Amino acid sequence: MKRYRSVSTGRYISESKKRRIDCFIENNVRKIVNDHSYSFRPASQCEYVSEPVSLLENDDGNTSMSQNNSTENSNNLCSDELEGEEVDYDYETETNSNWRQGRRIVELGFLVDKLCEGCAVCHSSIPLNITNIVHEIRYGLGSLLTIRCQLCDGMTVVPTAKRHRSPKESPWGRKTWDVNTKLALGMLHSGIGERKVANLLSTLNIPPCSKTTLKKREREIGQAVEEIAHSSCSDAAVRERELTEESPVSASFDGGWQKRGSGKSYSSLSGHASFIGKKTGKCIAFSTRNKYCRKCDLATKKGCSAEDHGCRKNWEGSSKAIEADMCISMLKNLERNDVSVGTIIMDNDSTTISRARAEVKPDL
Structure with a gap:
């Protein structure tokens, strides 16, 4: 399927969207560009470019792109930044001035170093002039600037930030x-x-x-x-043990849910809890429980297996039992790291206290 690149956004568009843009241009209709919600632009700026660019391999290994190989004075785009990408540019048309609109976040030192490298086509030592920008492709807050060389009219792609x-x-x-x-x-x-x-x-x-x-x-x-x-909590737990004169440390514990319980109904899909050291005042352990994963749920509804992803679903029980389970899990992890908790400062949660004494330490 043939694709087209929008001049205003630098993104590929489908043939149906190209037809809609043609209709806007013919009727002189003003439309909002989808990724520039803060400004209006005339339809004449929502053009597309569809002439393909062929890839050429230079002697030095760089990838250059020229619009018309049959003409000797064709404009060349040379850069490793776009190696392997399908690019559709039309540099014979009027220079795109959309880069002058709005503000950008750039790394000044990095951009200056790239400009000082000179043209990638003629390998001139003369720095590129940022006022000769022909085109801009945005990737979030980063941009690739296509700059025309003053000597050979070759095109060099310059990134505005590190990657x-x-x-x-x-x-x-x-x-x-x-x-x-x-x-x-x-x-x-x-x-x-x-x-x-x-x-x-x-x-x-x-x-x-x-x-x-x-x-x-x-x-x-x-x-x-x-x-x-996790690394910060481990260091804080060791520091808490060193500052405590007696062997078992004292820590405060509390948990919470993303959805507030009514006292009779607890239906939160996730919960979190942490231990705070008494001496250091730092978090020495934390834990989370999640009852829902969107990708797993969609796969179950479709009757297929979920693709490989970072699934956070780790709890199947009731929401009310989340707090007690997280407390026991953190106490066991601290015991494995040679940090014994002897006193817990917490609210009067009888379920958590009884389970901790039964499964971890009776004299807690």
């Missing part, structure tokens, strides 16, 4: 932008969601990230955050 290769992603796919991963980490740290992030970026006149991009980066950063959290 990395995610461990679970394909080694031959696109690299992940650091700024998008940091955005997902900041979203988790501040306790907001995709809509709040989009509202914040739109207020700053920064083109926002899509929900899909943020969710991918959230899954990427989640595992690292969890590993660091």
